[in-house]
Amino acid sequence: xxxxxxxxxxxxxxxxxxxxxxxxxxxxxxxxxxxxxxxxxxxxxxxxxxxxxxxxxxxxxxxxxxxxxxxxxxxxxxxxxxxxxxxxxxxxxxxxxxxxxxxxxxxxxxxxxxxxxxxxxxxxxxxxxxxxxxxxxxxxxxxxxxxxxxxxxxxxxxxxxxxxxxxxxxxxxxxxxxxxxxxxxxxxxxxxxxxxxxxxxxxxxxxxxxxxxxxxxxxxxxxxxxxxxxxxxxxxxxxxxxxxxxxxxxxxxxxxxxxx
Amino acid sequence: xxxxxxxxxxxxxxxxxxxxxxxxxxxxxxxxxxxxxxxxxxxxxxxxxxxxxxxxxxxxxxxxxxxxxxxxxxxxxxxxxxxxxxxxxxxxxxxxxxxxxxxxxxxxxxxxxxxxxxxxxxxxxxxxxxxxxxxxxxxxxxxxxxxxxxxxxxxxxxxxxxxxxxxxxxxxxxxxxxxxxxxxxxxxxxxxxxxxxxxxxxxxxxxxxxxxxxxxxxxxxxxxxxxxxxxxxxxxxxxxxxxxxxxxxxxxxxxxxxxxxxxxxxx
Numbered sequence: 001x002x003x004x005x006x007x008x009x010x011x012x013x014x015x016x017x018x019x020x021x022x023x024x025x026x027x028x029x030x031x032x033x034x035x036x037x038x039x040x041x042x043x044x045x046x047x048x049x050x051x052x053x054x055x056x057x058x059x060x061x062x063x064x065x066x067x068x069x070x071x072x073x074x075x076x077x078x079x080x081x082x083x084x085x086x087x088x089x090x091x092x093x094x095x096x097x098x099x100x101x102x103x104x105x106x107x108x109x110x111x112x113x114x115x116x117x118x119x120x121x122x123x124x125x126x127x128x129x130x131x132x133x134x135x136x137x138x139x140x141x142x143x144x145x146x147x148x149x150x151x152x153x154x155x156x157x158x159x160x161x162x163x164x165x166x167x168x169x170x171x172x173x174x175x176x177x178x179x180x181x182x183x184x185x186x187x188x189x190x191x192x193x194x195x196x197x198x199x200x201x202x203x204x205x206x207x208x209x210x211x212x213x214x215x216x217x218x219x220x221x222x223x224x225x226x227x228x229x230x231x232x233x234x235x236x237x238x239x240x241x242x243x244x245x246x247x248x249x250x251x252x253x254x255x256x257x258x259x260x
Numbered sequence: 261x262x263x264x265x266x267x268x269x270x271x272x273x274x275x276x277x278x279x280x281x282x283x284x285x286x287x288x289x290x291x292x293x294x295x296x297x298x299x300x301x302x303x304x305x306x307x308x309x310x311x312x313x314x315x316x317x318x319x320x321x322x323x324x325x326x327x328x329x330x331x332x333x334x335x336x337x338x339x340x341x342x343x344x345x346x347x348x349x350x351x352x353x354x355x356x357x358x359x360x361x362x363x364x365x366x367x368x369x370x371x372x373x374x375x376x377x378x379x380x381x382x383x384x385x386x387x388x389x390x391x392x393x394x395x396x397x398x399x400x401x402x403x404x405x406x407x408x409x410x411x412x413x414x415x416x417x418x419x420x421x422x423x424x425x426x427x428x429x430x431x432x433x434x435x436x437x438x439x440x441x442x443x444x445x446x447x448x449x450x451x452x453x454x455x456x457x458x459x460x461x462x463x464x465x466x467x468x469x470x471x472x473x474x475x476x477x478x479x480x481x482x483x484x485x486x487x488x489x490x491x492x493x494x495x496x497x498x499x500x501x502x503x504x505x506x507x508x509x510x511x512x513x514x515x516x517x518x519x520x521x522x523x524x525x526x527x
Contacts, residue, residue, distance in 0.1 A: 005332070031325065033304075043305050050303035053357070055325040055333070057304030079304045079325045081336040 002229040004029035007080040009073065011063050011120060012090030014041035016190030017140070020217035021087055021224045022049065028225055030085065031055035033076035037062055055080060063090045063116035073123035082131060085228045086124040088117045089140045091158075093192070098153035109154035114161045121169055125178060134177035136228045139166050141182040143243045159184075163239055170237030179236040181227045186243025188215040207253060210245035265498040269294035272345045273495060274337075276328045276385065277355030279306025281455050281484040282404065286352045287314065289488035290495055295350065296320035298341050302327050302355070328355045329381035338388040350495040351389035352402040353382045358423065360416040371419045378423035379430065386434055390443055398442040402494050403431050407451035407510055411519035424449075428506050435504030444503035446494050451475075451510035453482040475519075477512030 008025050012018035013034035022032050026049045034056065036042040042058035049056035057079045061072035077083050091113045094105050117139055128135035144152065145159035163182050170180035187205055189197070197205075197214055206212040223242045226232055241247055251257060273290045277283030278299035284306075287297050291314040299314070301307035304325030314321035322344055326337045341348055357377035359370040382403055393399025408417050409424030427447060434445040452472050454462075462469045473479055490507055493499050508514040 031327075046305045047303060050301075050306075053302070053327070055302050055304060055327050057308065057325050059305075078340075079308075079323065081324075081333070081340070 001029035002225065002231070003085070006030040006084040006228070007033070007076075007082045008085035008087065008228065009033045009035060009076050009083065009120075009124065010087045010089060011035045011061070011116070013087075014038040014045055014058075016192055017185065017188060017217045017220050018087075018089040019045050020221040021089060023052075024218065024221035024225050025085065025087075025228060026052055026054040026056070028229070029054070030228070031080050032057075033072075033080060034058045035061040035063065035072045035076070036090065063088075063120055064111040066115075066119040066122075069116070069119040070123050073120070073127060077127055082133075083124060083127045083135070084133070085136045085138070086120060087138045087140070087224055087228075088120050088162075090116060091140065091155075093152065093155055095151050097151060101154065106154050110158055110161075113155065113158035114165075117162050118165065121165075121180075125169070125173060125176075128178050129173075129176050132176075135173075135179075136232075137166075137169065137173075137178065137180040138224050138227045139163075139180070139182045141166075141184040141239060143184050143186045143241065143247050145182075145184060145239075146247055166239075167237045174236060179227075179232065181232070181235055181237065182239040183220060183223045183227065184239050184241045184243065184247075185215060185220045186241075186246045188217060188220055190217055208246055208249065209243070210249050210251075213244055215242065215244065263498070266492055266496045267294055268350075268492070268496055271295045271349035271495075272298070272341070272347050273350035273352065274298040274300065274341060274348060274389070275352045275354060276300045276326070277404075278310045278323075279303045282450070282453065282487050283352070283354035284310050285484040285487050286354055286402075286491040288317075289492050290350065290352075291317050291319045291321070292488075293492045293496065294319070295495070296345065297322075298337075298345070298348075299323045300326040300328060300337055300355070328353070328385055329357065329377050331384050334381070334384045334388055338392070342392070347396060348389060348392050348399065349396075350400050350402070351385060352404075352491060352495070353385050354404045356382070356404060356423075358420040361419055362416050363418050366418060371422075374419035375423050375426070378420065379426040382427055383430060386430070386445070390434065390438055393443045394438060394441050396442075399444070400495050400499070401434065401443065401445040402491060403427050403445065403447045405431070405447045405449045405506065407449050407508065407514060407519075409447075410449055410506070410508075410514060413519065431506070432504045439503050444494075444499070446499070446503060447506045448487070448490060448494075449506055449508050449510065449514070450482060450487070451508070451513040453484065453486070453509075455484070475513050475516060476510070477516055480511065482509065482511060 013022040014036035046056040046058040279301035307323035311321040311323040408421035431447040
């Protein structure tokens with residue numbers, strides 16, 4: 001097991017990709033604190049992890065509120081006796097072209113998706129620095145930090161902000177052997193996204209995704225496990241893109257490159 | 261008016277497996293008798309829930325996520341007890357885990373896993389508790405065993421029962437070692453306690469409940485609340501002259517010599 005004896009916090013771990021990350025880290029031997037506003041779902045995941053023989057705790061936390069974040073990290077550290085890995089996964093979405101969005105929507109998305117990452121990283125870094133045992137911070141970004149996403153302006157800005165912030169944090173935390181990296185998923189099934197993947201959306205998507213599949217949450221979680229493990233010991237400030245080839249693909253739509 | 265012999269006011273008790281069933285009810289009973297509690301469970305949220313209920317009773321309670329088969333985690337837990345309370349009066353080792361196996365198929369790995377999960381983990385908890393209680397000159401340790409530690413059950417119980425017999429004999433050895441320094445160690449051997457998973461199994465298996473009841477003179481299955489009185493008794497000064505003893509919590513099963521249940525074969 002790659003993470004035996006490690007203590008991890010996963011925000012937004014009650015469902016979707018976050019749940020898959022929590023279970024994948026636990027399967028590699030880590031003990032898990034799940035921070036989420038959906039406390040009942042978080043507790044169900046915690047119960048599942050405990051039944052695998054790993055310690056777990058679910059903590060109700062609005063990660064956009066720094067006081068709640070400080071309390072959550074403190075509680076996780078107390079309950080698990082330490083902190084080695086932080087995965088910032090919690091996020092929300094909004095819809096609308098940018099010129100029609102209210103101040104309120106902008107502030108809400110930035111609060112929940114970007115400020116939250118800053119708050120969690122700050123609280124975790126303080127613990128990890130004091131522990132003097134290094135650490136890992138893994139921030140969930142998105143291919144839409146790089147690619148535009150119509151109707152999701154604040155979301156894309158938050159994801160771009162996460163990647164930029166991660167590079168600076170990686171540099172500032174390098175002396176303490178605390179590594180900071182991002183995972184940028186492409187199209188991935190989750191409770192939130194599955195209803196959006198209609199047949200027509202899939203057809204459009206597969207014209208752009210060379211591997212012509214939508215990811216299962218476990219395929220994204222595998223990247224997080226890698227970044228949390230010793231295998232990634234020489235990587236920091238990077239973005240690990242797991243997108244079926246979407247972002248790198250430079251082929252022209254409709255052009256014939258393969259002669260059968 | 262409660263007999264003051266059972267009063268736990270001002271005492272600090274640690275209960276493992278405190279998220280549910282026998283552990284949770286042990287913790288609640290000790291809190292109701294006046295004790296402050298440390299709740300440990302691999303399911304930290306479940307332990308926290310029990311802690312919240314105990315705080316509701318006006319007692320102090322802290323919860324910890326702890327795998328009580330892991331030496332480092334157990335030691336970290338006791339260090340936290342030192343920091344938070346500075347003393348430990350009662351340790352109830354309720355949590356345990358086991359893997360079943362018919363002897364002809366049983367792997368050494370599963371046997372060892374069961375010994376670690378049922379016996380060695382409890383030893384580590386006893387040792388950590390004992391070191392502190394010996395320094396205090398007083399303490400009570402309660403180890404959860406099973407009727408399987410006294411009688412053979414068949415039905416793939418070999419690793420479980422062997423480990424539980426180990427718990428009972430360890431309890432006696434500890435009682436012999438520490439009795440002259442004020443630390444008492446006793447064991448509880450339950451039989452046929454219900455829990456939600458067991459209820460589902462009985463409801464899905466015609467005749468299974470009746471089969472169990474044939475071995476129980478009190479003619480009902482045990483419920484988690486049944487442990488409350490015994491735990492308070494063993495934790496408190498009410499049992500001041502009792503150590504190294506094994507208490508059946510079995511509705512008379514052991515007295516009947518039913519060894520679990522006579523004639524019970526796996527479906």
